[in-house]
Amino acid sequence: MTWYTELAERYGTPLYVYDLDRVAAARRDLLATLPDEVDLFYAVKANPHPEVARAVRGDGRVRAEISSTGELAAALAAGFDPAGCLYTGPGKTTGELHEAIERGVRTFSVESLGDLRRIGAVASRHGVVADGVLRINSASARATTSIRMTGAPSQFGIDSETLPALLGELSSVPGTRIAGAHFFPLSNAKDEASLTAEFQHTISLAAQLHEELGLPLRLLDIGGGFSAPYAVPGSRAEYEKLRVELENELDTYFSGWRQGGPRIACESGRYLVGDSGTLLCGVVNVKESRGRRFVILDGGINTFGGMSGLGRLLPAAVRLDGETPTETASLVGPLCTPGDVLGREVEVPALRTGDVLEIPNAGAYGPTASLLAFLGRPAPAEVVVRGTEVVSVSRLEYHRSYGEPA
Numbered sequence: 271m272t273w274y275t276e277l278a279e280r281y282g283t284p285l286y287v288y289d290l291d292r293v294a295a296a297r298r299d300l301l302a303t304l305p306d307e308v309d310l311f312y313a314v315k316a317n318p319h320p321e322v323a324r325a326v327r328g329d330g331r332v333r334a335e336i337s338s339t340g341e342l343a344a345a346l347a348a349g350f351d352p353a354g355c356l357y358t359g360p361g362k363t364t365g366e367l368h369e370a371i372e373r374g375v376r377t378f379s380v381e382s383l384g385d386l387r388r389i390g391a392v393a394s395r396h397g398v399v400a401d402g403v404l405r406i407n408s409a410s411a412r413a414t415t416s417i418r419m420t421g422a423p424s425q426f427g428i429d430s431e432t433l434p435a436l437l438g439e440l441s442s443v444p445g446t447r448i449a450g451a452h453f454f455p456l457s458n459a460k461d462e463a464s465l466t467a468e469f470q471h472t473i474s475l476a477a478q479l480h481e482e483l484g485l486p487l488r489l490l491d492i493g494g495g496f497s498a499p500y501a502v503p504g505s506r507a508e509y510e511k512l513r514v515e516l517e518n519e520l521d522t523y524f525s526g527w528r529q530g531g532p533r534i535a536c537e538s539g540r541y542l543v544g545d546s547g548t549l550l551c552g553v554v555n556v557k558e559s560r561g562r563r564f565v566i567l568d569g570g571i572n573t574f575g576g577m578s579g580l581g582r583l584l585p586a587a588v589r590l591d592g593e594t595p596t597e598t599a600s601l602v603g604p605l606c607t608p609g610d611v612l613g614r615e616v617e618v619p620a621l622r623t624g625d626v627l628e629i630p631n632a633g634a635y636g637p638t639a640s641l642l643a644f645l646g647r648p649a650p651a652e653v654v655v656r657g658t659e660v661v662s663v664s665r666l667e668y669h670r671s672y673g674e675p676a
């Protein structure tokens with residue numbers, strides 16, 4: 271029996287195990303990939319578990335990127351400084367802005383003029399000035415593509431071609447000042463070349479907006495795209511040339527960046543926490559239907575992969591104590607919906623009721639990205655370990671409260 275199956279026996283399945291040593295390794299690797307002067311925002315949505323987020327925080331070069339009061343609470347519980355947080359999202363309400371500012375958040379990603387006005391109104395009521403970092407939806411394709419195409423319509427960001435007309439108004443919203451620009455054009459980049467090209471494009475566009483329009487740039491958040499496998503075997507991407515290429519690009523466009531003019535930041539979620547997590551599910555039943563095999567697990571899209579509930583099927587692959595895959599089956603969960611599928615026709619070892627499967631690389635977009643409340647099963651247990659030491663055991667709970675909501 272392995273250490274993880276022992277944990278599954280002790281705490282029951284479905285069970286998440288997060289290893290803080292692996293979080294620390296990912297953090298170290300990603301920071302080593304970036305120039306020393308570049309800050310990193312952790313997208314708390316990838317895994318808001320307080321101990322996991324605390325391990326990502328480390329000694330302070332990593333700040334929190336949050337987009338709800340729940341994520342704010344998670345970030346604070348993990349020890350992040352609210353003054354260093356970046357609050358993002360296209361639908362920030364007056365109520366949540368009030369709470370964020372009250373708790374000390376001062377920097378907001380701005381998705382539209384209306385968004386900035388709402389931020390400013392709340393900041394003014396608190397007698398503070400909020401920093402607005404304009405999220406830019408770039409009108410052009412990456413610099414390396416010869417085809418110039420218009421950026422897609424989106425609820426995210428301000429269309430870059432509208433900035434010349436808008437910047438005056440954006441700059442005079444009471445209770446705010448424009449502090450810089452925020453880009454997030456890409457997630458889970460397919461390789462180092464596309465990640466680098468996207469960053470290069472972003473840096474040159476930011477420089478152009480700064481020079482041509484006078485866009486203030488104290489903070490330039492160039493986004494992310496650092497990739498990691500999701501629910502399949504494999505390891506995090508390695509970026510061997512990125513550091514030097516970023517330094518060259520920044521030297522070309524911003525002579526003062528090493529002295530903080532502007533301060534540069536990147537963002538990551540999955541890379542930092544993805545490979546720290548393993549999901550263990552018990553096999554409840556194995557059945558055949560019209561020549562196809564179904565392995566029915568005690569955890570499905572209520573445990574992992576709300577993303578698949580949203581129409582994106584997970585390519586989940588599984589491990590069973592060193593056994594090699596010998597057959598093909600669909601991995602399905604316990605829910606009463608044909609949509610509860612973690613993997614369709616995937617390679618699996620010969621499985622029997624009672625086996626415990628490991629789904630690797632499940633540390634990002636786990637429980638909180640899942641359909642936890644659907645069909646009323648308890649949330650999976652989450653065990654945090656450091657090597658072979660158990661740090662904590664917990665389970666998310668949801669309950670109905672009467673008479674409370676405004």
Ligand SMILES: *Cc1c(COP(=O)(O)O)cnc(C)c1O
Nearest residue numbers: 313454457458494537538539540
């Ligand atoms: C979700 C999100 C991230 C994290 O994306 P990963 O692919 O997990 O690194 C970063 N920035 C923003 C603005 C996001 O919405």
